[in-house]
Amino acid sequence: MPNPTIYDVAKAAGVGVGTVSRVLNNSTRVSPETQEKVLNAIRELGFRRSKVARQLSTGTQHRNIGAIMPYITPPSFVERLRGMQMALNHQDNHFNLILYTVSDPDRQHEQMLAIIDQSTVDGLLITTLNVSDEQRDLLTQAGIPFVLLSDVCADEANCISPDNIYGGTLATEHLLKLGHRCVAYVGDEFPNSYGVPTSELRYKGYLSALEEYGIPFNSDYVALGEHGEETAYKLTLRLLELAEPPTGIFAMSDIQAVGCIQAIREAGLRVPEDISVIGFDDVQLSRYLGLTTIRQHLEQSGYLGMQILLDMLITPDHVVSRQLPSLELVVRGTTQPLR
Amino acid sequence: MPNPTIYDVAKAAGVGVGTVSRVLNNSTRVSPETQEKVLNAIRELGFRRSKVARQLSTGTQHRNIGAIMPYITPPSFVERLRGMQMALNHQDNHFNLILYTVSDPDRQHEQMLAIIDQSTVDGLLITTLNVSDEQRDLLTQAGIPFVLLSDVCADEANCISPDNIYGGTLATEHLLKLGHRCVAYVGDEFPNSYGVPTSELRYKGYLSALEEYGIPFNSDYVALGEHGEETAYKLTLRLLELAEPPTGIFAMSDIQAVGCIQAIREAGLRVPEDISVIGFDDVQLSRYLGLTTIRQHLEQSGYLGMQILLDMLITPDHVVSRQLPSLELVVRGTTQPLR
């Protein structure tokens, strides 16, 4: 018996299903002896009552919202996740948040399929992931509304993302205005393994700022790799070995900026005296690291995404469109004028 | 009609429920006209098919595991969460991870009750939260196995936590061995608002190290407050105003250590030249911050907790007991001998 039911238990204990149900919910009184018998039967058979059957019977409809993202390592993902949770807790509509992380890009599709046809969620929040047309169709067909927090959907309504090109320009201009002329870009390879072009957009912003200032493009100053401190650290080490090392670095995320800074310091140089570094995101920690960066209100993005999704779920008719605050430069201690 | 069913749809469309079901699953062919009618009816009534009924009918039993924690702001929580997810992805048993955060200590009990009697989860991972006897009883009674990642349960089997007293001693001894005699402790007030005594345990370790080295206790050097960089920052500022400021600070977490360091720097002092700082946790970022700390294998804790819970869920009979690696001192750049 792989999945014994209360009927099996009832039979084994020599009682009716009602009685079994009663001891399970210890509602009305059951005689100690029968209770004992039932409990024994339960143990013997390894019985576990079915969640779904119980829910169907009691009419306990709790809705699930799935949040899927590549991983939850960098704080930028966590801050969005936190925003989502906050929105949920505020609304307090008995929604559950199911967290999915896509350990492996190759498995994304498979996971999405499973989520869809097992009908585990009522709505989906897709963060920093590319969604194929097929997946979109599947989702709409299954009646699962979704919101994207990703750069793959600039034209869509249910999509939240900042103007990353502008952000890249903003960051680069800051360095340029400080007099830096050898400015490097440290970012993710693009598109990254999940098909998301964020790095490319910020890079475009970088290029456009360079052009605006009439600075010739130098491919040596473009260092791309997998996301994370580790890679940024290594890339920066290589940058420092250049005949003419950069005096300013624009890292596409705060986390990568931290890797850059560590590399610079280990090379015996100082930030910002020798090299200026600007990040991107304004992750919570950055304030305490004194990092100059571009603020993108991540927590608020998650909050907004969840609000929109809840709208779609609760009142499909009037989904109010909401505005994300725009990007802003936050100057702190890791950048200074070129000496 | 708050919750129209397929019957309502069928009636409205003038067809049978079977047909409705077919268009819902677009399985066998349905004539375009009837399909249209059904689709219209669905739209008109705002019909959404019930997850649970569908699951019960198809026999799609997916199990849910709840992870509940006070918040997901500090990386230490996130790392444990990540460990849990990894264990789940490795096992790949169609388990879902439902994330709960307790926004308000007062609402913890209420939330736990809801989780239990709506039978949303099959198992629960409780992180850095106190669990009342009543709650334990409720959980066992409801047949919901749980694992604690908290310091409230040293004697229990299903509990994972490091030896925090020892950890506190380790950290303090490190400072003491470096010659520091004015050593401060910056930590959470205890027990914190969630009833968890971690800070107290580490503080006890601090005291015992002090005693071991024959150093008189100075209450001025004990700075307690709410968890987070912010508070640590402020507390440190006050510490620096002391007639005889500390030369070494033991912060109960890496995040708080970051706050301390920022305060020290803003006061025009240097770390570690003027003041040594040691943290606790060895959060991933700490490596790139060059922070001296106590490593406690957080991700692995989460991984282990999930493994144990899965054992309890899958093979209740033989739950293998697993060992958590012990705490270790990691010396990096924020501590140095007293000058």
Added chain:
DNA sequence: CTGTTAGCGCGTTCAC
């Protein structure tokens, strides 16, 4: 106190 039965909402055979 306890056994029996009718749903919970949907998928899925069957006959038509």
Added chain:
DNA sequence: GTGAACGCGCTAACAG
């Protein structure tokens, strides 16, 4: 192609 009936596992209301 389509409708009717049964069953998924459990709870709750009803008799006994």
